[in-house]
Amino acid sequence: MLYSSSVQFWQPQLRWQQLQYPQLSNNRVEIWLCHLDTGCNAVSGNKILKLRYPLQQALQQQKSGVFTFGGAFSNHLAAVAKACQQLGLRSTGYVRTDQLDDSNPTLNFCRRHGMILKALDRHSYRLRNDSEFIASLQAQQPQMLAIPEGGSSAAGAKGLRDVDFANTPSGPANLVCCATASGGTVAGLIASQAMPADTAILGLTVVKDSSLNQRIEQLLPAQQPLRQWQLISDYVGAGYARFDTELLAFCRQLAQQQLYVEPIYTGKALAALVHLVANNKLSPAIRRISFFHTGGLQGIHGLHYRQLITAADLALLSGSMAD
Ligand SMILES: Cc1ncc(COP(=O)(O)O)c(C=O)c1O
Incomplete structure (x- = not known):
């Protein structure tokens, strides 16, 4: 037996939360957050x-x-x-x-x-x-x-293929999105065997990296149907791990709804998605979106340590999960 079934850690639970955000109120697009909880902040989400x-x-x-x-x-x-x-x-x-x-x-x-x-x-x-x-x-x-860095190898990407990220509580999503850095997560979603073939994948990049498309291509399996995918790199802002007060305010606002994101990965990508939806920048055929919450909340301690956020933000943004 490779993994002990008594280790709760290896049995992540899927949890859904619908995003309620003022900018989306006039819009007919639903956004669902898909969490993969393990009871451990450091190893939740894509990790x-x-x-x-x-x-x-x-x-x-x-x-x-x-x-x-x-x-x-x-x-x-x-x-x-x-x-x-x-x-x-x-x-x-x-x-x-x-x-x-x-x-x-x-x-x-x-x-x-x-x-x-x-x-x-x-x-x-x-x-x-x-x-x-x-x-x-x-x-x-x-x-x-x-x-490799970020766990983004073909073996790493393979770990995402059996999870149905499109199966939201209100029906199948047309689009599954996530924050993208080294590309392994998106590569796994593109080659997923668990989601309907017509579910499209959108990677919202949080790093400036012109080689990312190519690196994702290299992680895709050769002999397998792949789903339609795209990267959007317009929301990286000043660069990886850089964020402004507007983005921090967005993260705070979501934390008040018990929806915890940080401004480097999940917060930056989700803010990008809200902007895309609120400004009708996505195809009109997209009516329901699943956003994979890739975890990363442990990083909030580092933001506080570098004095990039206050102690009050640390308490607010990190929620109540144990590390
Ligand atoms: C919280 C979080 N979200 C998203 C990503 C991006 O995933 P990937 O590097 O597979 O593109 C990372 C990096 O692994 C991350 O730590």
Whole structure:
């Protein structure tokens, strides 16, 4: 048995919430948020799905653990640390930083969950997808399986294929959307075997990355019907992890409805979707939209740590979930 059925963590529950937002009141489009709850902030949303097959592979191949890559406030690193600890695997995180900060809440979460952290300066970090570089890290730790940044490999994307994100409580959605960064989540949705063939996929990008379309193409399975998809990159704003007071106000307003998003991924993408719908920028055939809440609420602690949000925002935006 690879996963113990007693580990609640591996049995994510689908939960739906309809978005009520003033800008949508005159519009006939429904937006439903699809949550994948695990009872653990760090491994909810897309994290649990993208890690499913790579970690299964590590266990099957009797590896002692995994190594992976992420920024200093990475949701992916936090998820890998927690998931590996639950499964009895070791984990190493290569962090994009000159020096590991002892007070960084994300890195501390990773350490508390057994992850060994190693700093990679910006120059070395650029090599994170380079096969020779990975091979050199692999040679130093042959018993550890490499997982790419964001968990966005073909195996990572495969973890999304069995979930029906289109099946909202009021009927099938025509469009399924999510925040997009390294592309594995969207790639999994495009190749999903659980959703109707005519459900379209929209990736709302939160990073400036002109190679993203191409990287998603590379994660798609060759011999399988794929659904119609598109990326929209007009709402990245000043760049990855940058947000303005308007976006923060949007996140606060949703938190008051017990709908928790953060301004780097889910909040930025959902604000983009509301703008697209309110301004009739989507096809008129789209009447019901499912927005996959990809998690990432652990990142709110990092925003507070960097003084990008106040203590009151930290309490408001992070809701009541345990880490
Ligand atoms: C909260 C959150 N949402 C969305 C994404 C984007 O997912 P992907 O990198 O698979 O495009 C990430 C990054 O993994 C994330 O942490």
